[in-house]
Amino acid sequence: MTTTIDLTHEGTVLVAMESTAYDPHHTVLPELSGLSSITSQNESVDGCEQQLRVFLRVRPFSKEELSNDEDQGCVVFESAETATLHAPKGSATMKSSEKGIGQPVHKFSFTKIFGPESTQAEFFDGTIKSQVQDFLHGKNALVFSYGVTNAGKTHTIQGMEYRTLMMVTLIMDITGSSKDPGILPRAFDTVFRHINGRLYDQMDLKPYLNSDVQKLDTDQLRMERSAKTALFSMLKEDSESTRTSRSRNSSSSSFNSLSFSGVSYDQTVDSAEGAVDDVQCVYSLWVAYYEIYNEQVYDLLQPVLSNRTKKRVALRLSEDSAGNSYVRELRWINIQNAEEASKILRVGNKNRSAAATKMNQSSSRSHSIFSIKLMRIDGADVQGISEAKNSYIPFRESKLTRLFQGVFCGRGRASMIVNINQCASTYDETLHVMKFSAVAKEVVQVIQPRSLESLAPRLLGRDGKPLLNNGVLASQAVDEYISDEELLDGDEEADMSILPQEELLNLVESLRAKLLAERKKNLMQEIQIRREMGDAMMQQIMEVEECHSRQMADLKESYEEKMDSTFEMYKEALKEHAYQCALEKLEEEYVPLDERVNELEQKQHGSASVYQQENSTQTDQPSTEGTDSERFKLLYKEKCAVEQVCAEKQELIGSLEKRIHELNETLQEAGDSYMEKLAEVQSLQNRLNYQEQETEHLQRELAERSLELRGVKEDLAKLTHDSIGQSRPKRGLLVNIKESMSTPSSGNLCRTIRKSVRTTSSLRKNPN
Numbered sequence: 001m002t003t004t005i006d007l008t009h010e011g012t013v014l015v016a017m018e019s020t021a022y023d024p025h026h027t028v029l030p031e032l033s034g035l036s037s038i039t040s041q042n043e044s045v046d047g048c049e050q051q052l053r054v055f056l057r058v059r060p061f062s063k064e065e066l067s068n069d070e071d072q073g074c075v076v077f078e079s080a081e082t083a084t085l086h087a088p089k090g091s092a093t094m095k096s097s098e099k100g101i102g103q104p105v106h107k108f109s110f111t112k113i114f115g116p117e118s119t120q121a122e123f124f125d126g127t128i129k130s131q132v133q134d135f136l137h138g139k140n141a142l143v144f145s146y147g148v149t150n151a152g153k154t155h156t157i158q159g160m161e162y163r164t165l166m167m168v169t170l171i172m173d174i175t176g177s178s179k180d181p182g183i184l185p186r187a188f189d190t191v192f193r194h195i196n197g198r199l200y201d202q203m204d205l206k207p208y209l210n211s212d213v214q215k216l217d218t219d220q221l222r223m224e225r226s227a228k229t230a231l232f233s234m235l236k237e238d239s240e241s242t243r244t245s246r247s248r249n250s251s252s253s254s255f256n257s258l259s260f261s262g263v264s265y266d267q268t269v270d271s272a273e274g275a276v277d278d279v280q281c282v283y284s285l286w287v288a289y290y291e292i293y294n295e296q297v298y299d300l301l302q303p304v305l306s307n308r309t310k311k312r313v314a315l316r317l318s319e320d321s322a323g324n325s326y327v328r329e330l331r332w333i334n335i336q337n338a339e340e341a342s343k344i345l346r347v348g349n350k351n352r353s354a355a356a357t358k359m360n361q362s363s364s365r366s367h368s369i370f371s372i373k374l375m376r377i378d379g380a381d382v383q384g385i386s387e388a389k390n391s392y393i394p395f396r397e398s399k400l401t402r403l404f405q406g407v408f409c410g411r412g413r414a415s416m417i418v419n420i421n422q423c424a425s426t427y428d429e430t431l432h433v434m435k436f437s438a439v440a441k442e443v444v445q446v447i448q449p450r451s452l453e454s455l456a457p458r459l460l461g462r463d464g465k466p467l468l469n470n471g472v473l474a475s476q477a478v479d480e481y482i483s484d485e486e487l488l489d490g491d492e493e494a495d496m497s498i499l500p501q502e503e504l505l506n507l508v509e510s511l512r513a514k515l516l517a518e519r520k521k522n523l524m525q526e527i528q529i530r531r532e533m534g535d536a537m538m539q540q541i542m543e544v545e546e547c548h549s550r551q552m553a554d555l556k557e558s559y560e561e562k563m564d565s566t567f568e569m570y571k572e573a574l575k576e577h578a579y580q581c582a583l584e585k586l587e588e589e590y591v592p593l594d595e596r597v598n599e600l601e602q603k604q605h606g607s608a609s610v611y612q613q614e615n616s617t618q619t620d621q622p623s624t625e626g627t628d629s630e631r632f633k634l635l636y637k638e639k640c641a642v643e644q645v646c647a648e649k650q651e652l653i654g655s656l657e658k659r660i661h662e663l664n665e666t667l668q669e670a671g672d673s674y675m676e677k678l679a680e681v682q683s684l685q686n687r688l689n690y691q692e693q694e695t696e697h698l699q700r701e702l703a704e705r706s707l708e709l710r711g712v713k714e715d716l717a718k719l720t721h722d723s724i725g726q727s728r729p730k731r732g733l734l735v736n737i738k739e740s741m742s743t744p745s746s747g748n749l750c751r752t753i754r755k756s757v758r759t760t761s762s763l764r765k766n767p768n
């Protein structure tokens with residue numbers, strides 16, 4: 001069976017591919033991701049293993065692209081196998097590299113590189129011709145092209161552009177011929193040359209299920225014929241409209257003139273190989289054309305209904321009794337010559353283009369698949385159609401890999417064609433494509449034709465050595481094979497479903513044991529962490545308490561000091577008050593010195609006049625003279641004494657006034673400092689309240705941690721008990737793997753630890 005796939009990747013897929021480049025084991029082209037981690041590309045199994053062949057095809061610039069300055073030397077061919085990509089100015093890659101992220105130059109190697117000047121014939125001969133010959137000898141083949149839009153996939157696979165006449169003209173300009181078939185028509189040509197004259201001209205033996213044959217009865221045969229006629233009549237309508245449009249466009253090229261029969265290339269090998277075939281054999285050739293779009297399979301040989309509201313009918317993928325996948329109710333059409341094959345291709349292309357327009361498909365991805373089945377009919381037997389039946393575990397839920405699991409697992413060969421253009425404006429997309437191809441090269445096929453058992457792929461480590469020894473999985477090998485991330489990440493788990501059942505079971509058991517051990521280890525770590533957290537919190541609480549006590553003592557001391565100083569201040573104020581009172585009293589009693597002197601003088605004058613009167617009445621008495629002089633002296637003495645007292649009082653008043661001034665100043669200062677201290681006392685009181693609250697909070701946390709610690713210990717005890725006494729119910733392998741891999745308690749642990757760390761850090765930040 002030859003299958004040609006045109007993988008059209010645009011828009012969103014290119015974005016997804018970026019992550020592919022960073023993480024090759026979780027490649028986002030899901031169809032191939034499961035395969036990439038199976039084996040390394042350099043391994044060799046029994047000497048007949050072969051890696052996926054990856055060919056690079058670089059298309060030439062169009063005239064328009066050259067005039068738009070698209071040629072900026074982005075793609076440089078180092079050798080027949082190696083090319084380097086140089087980021088042009090303004091590309092995202094260049095901008096990133098200027099910021100120090102990533103490189104402006106990337107190197108890629110391929111099985112073989114075909115430059116812009118390579119012809120279709122050179123390309124076919126150098127790539128899949130040998131695969132077509134293997135196919136004629138009963139081996140499966142898979143070819144898929146991959147590239148951004150406008151990279152040359154259609155040209156490579158089909159060799160013609162069916163959508164517009166302009167494109168056909170363009171090809172004619174480049175090749176100088178309207179017949180420049182791609183690998184698909186060349187493959188047909190090879191097949192028909194090989195069959196030459198040995199074509200089974202009936203169509204009563206039809207492919208059935210994956211690789212069986214159904215003998216059609218008369219009614220079924222009639223239906224088959226009319227279906228084929230109806231299918232080709234769709235092209236007649238197409239030709240009519242093409243003719244009309246051709247006359248409108250006055251182009252010299254024509255779709256109807258496309259024929260693959262006139263292509264000439266070396267057929268000596270074919271003829272030689274044909275000679276060894278049994279000449280009694282006849283061949284029947286059947287084709288199908290379908291696409292996988294958004295994980296839905298659509299038959300491209302079913303007409304697309306023009307009614308916008310009517311959806312295309314999606315086909316289902318089924319498995320035959322041997323577990324091989326096939327598309328249910330897919331239309332297989334018998335073809336008798338290369339021209340009929342070309343018609344089928346055109347009908348499918350037409351339907352595909354109609355569906356794409358209807359669904360506005362340009363921004364999505366679709367894989368179109370052209371499939372050919374060759375039946376070798378030997379007498380009454382049909383040989384060569386069936387793939388060897390063996391029990392395969394179904395591939396993961398990707399339609400593409402499910403369909404081609406046989407080829408990917410070694411029952412055939414696969415080739416990938418990477419199509420790129422060299423335009424500077426699409427450099428970033430092209431780089432993604434190249435990166436993806438590097439990842440896809442990791443896909444390795446193992447061809448083991450000896451026995452049915454040996455057809456099952458073996459589980460190999462990254463070093464190429466088998467992981468299982470007598471059915472026992474080496475734990476070190478598992479470590480290397482599946483990382484912890486892969487083990488614990490349920491959504492992105494490695495695709496193990498391609499392994500034989502027994503190996504898978506052993507793997508599951510080993511992984512379960514490993515998971516259990518991991519969980520135990522995690523629990524122990526959790527307990528340890530909790531204990532450490534508890535100790536750390538206890539330590540912290542004690543430190544906080546000590547800090548509080550110190551602060552309380554400091555506060556007390558400072559309060560005492562303040563109380564002392566306040567007491568002193570009041571004492572001083574009281575003294576000053578008493579002094580003030582005394583001063584006031586003194587002032588009240590104070591008589592100015594002049595008044596006092598006047599008073600004394602009046603007193604003295606009054607005494608003198610009394611003395612004179614007495615003296616005039618007693619002039620005859622001489623003894624009174626001595627008495628007066630004595631009295632005067634006495635008065636004088638009295639006056640001096642009074643004056644001295646007055647001076648003393650005056651001095652006292654001056655000193656008192658000075659003292660009052662000083663006391664006023666002191667009082668003012670004391671008032672200010674009192675206000676300051678009062679504010680300080682208030683803030684200290686607030687701090688004290690806050691720290692008391694913190695202490696309470698920490699004590700509550702500690703109580704909670706203790707409770708949780710007790711719960712974890714109980715869990716551990718339960719798990720230990722479970723691991724000894726119980727085994728899981730075998731409800732389904734994948735369900736068990738998923739369940740085993742989920743670690744529900746780790747989330748709680750992380751939350752708890754995060755919470756604790758938050759609390760701790762907030763405490764650290766906020767010690768006051």
Ligand SMILES: Nc1ncnc2c1ncn2[C@@H]1O[C@H](COP(=O)(O)OP(=O)(O)OP(=O)(O)O)[C@@H](O)[C@H]1O
Nearest residue numbers: 008059060148149150151152153154155170171174
């Ligand atoms: N090797 C080549 N030599 C000459 N012209 C080519 C070559 N490859 C592609 N072209 C031309 O480049 C243009 C784009 O090619 P093509 O349509 O095959 O791209 P594509 O990848 O199929 O695009 P899309 O995904 O949009 O369908 C076409 O005009 C085609 O004829």
